[in-house]
Amino acid sequence: MKTITIASRVLLVLSLLGLSITSVSAEDQVCASDGSCDGAEKEGQRYLNNEDSDSTGELPDEDYHDEYDDDGGGFMGEDRDFQGCVDVETTCAHWASIGECDKNPSYMLTGCAFSCGQCDPDVYLGVKQVLGKGTEKESQEVLDEARDYMIEVAADKKLRKTLYMCYNKHEECAFWGSIGECENNPTWMKAECGPVCKSCDQALVETRCPILKDGSMPDVWGAG
Numbered sequence: 534m535k536t537i538t539i540a541s542r543v544l545l546v547l548s549l550l551g552l553s554i555t556s557v558s559a560e561d562q563v564c565a566s567d568g569s570c571d572g573a574e575k576e577g578q579r580y581l582n583n584e585d586s587d588s589t590g591e592l593p594d595e596d597y598h599d600e601y602d603d604d605g606g607g608f609m610g611e612d613r614d615f616q617g618c619v620d621v622e623t624t625c626a627h628w629a630s631i632g633e634c635d636k637n638p639s640y641m642l643t644g645c646a647f648s649c650g651q652c653d654p655d656v657y658l659g660v661k662q663v664l665g666k667g668t669e670k671e672s673q674e675v676l677d678e679a680r681d682y683m684i685e686v687a688a689d690k691k692l693r694k695t696l697y698m699c700y701n702k703h704e705e706c707a708f709w710g711s712i713g714e715c716e717n718n719p720t721w722m723k724a725e726c727g728p729v730c731k732s733c734d735q736a737l738v739e740t741r742c743p744i745l746k747d748g749s750m751p752d753v754w755g756a757g
Contacts, residue, residue: 613659613700618652620645630694648696650687657683658728659700665708676707679728686733695736699727 620626625645628634634641634649641649647656658679664672679701686692686699701707706726709715715722715730723732 614656614661615647616653616656618646618656620647625649626694626697630690632690634693635690648693650684650693650696652687654680654684654687657687657696657700659702660704660706662701662707663704665705665711668708668711671711672707675710675729679707679710679731682731682733683728691737692733695727695733698736699733701726701728 621644622628625641625648628641629645629648634645642651646652658676662672662676664676687696702725703709706722706729709722710726710729715726715732719730723730723735727733727736
């Protein structure tokens with residue numbers, strides 16, 4: 534009787550395994566027929582297979598995501614017009630910051646167009662600006678300088694990773710910059726109107742919290 538019970542259990546396990554294998558096979562067939570296996574996943578696999586990556590075939594460490602999502606508007610910033618020039622991977626900003634745009638241009642310049650500085654410079658400025666009444670000329674000059682500055686930022690390997698964080702978040706940024714607010718109210722302006730105040734470097738942790746050459750931290754506590 535015990536032998537029959539054990540045999541029955543073995544048959545049940547084998548039957549369940551057979552159903553599982555059949556189910557996976559069916560899912561694969563559906564995936565292949567409807568094209569759901571294609572797209573970004575396939576492109577990412579090309580990169581992982583070393584078709585476009587560096588000689589190691591390994592992707593950089595991805596433990597950095599929170600650093601790029603600090604504006605409350607999602608990874609891309611909901612108030613920005615990207616004009617279709619975007620990154621297909623959330624890891625693009627990090628890859629760009631460690632030189633992958635130059636090492637693997639065939640993938641990066643299209644798959645990570647935003648982070649590799651391939652967009653129209655206006656995309657990097659952020660919110661569309663309203664020039665202040667009576668100061669249109671001055672505001673436009675500030676905006677033109679901000680545009681040139683963001684071209685430099687997009688081309689800088691170190692500063693590229695600030696492109697998601699450093700942008701004009703208010704339509705009056707150029708106007709405020711034209712009347713000296715970057716100097717009068719630097720803490721707020723440099724964070725909210727980075728291109729206008731040319732302060733994208735302030736978005737870097739190493740700028741805000743520098744480490745001395747000997748590995749020690751600077752004394753941030755003053756006498757008081």
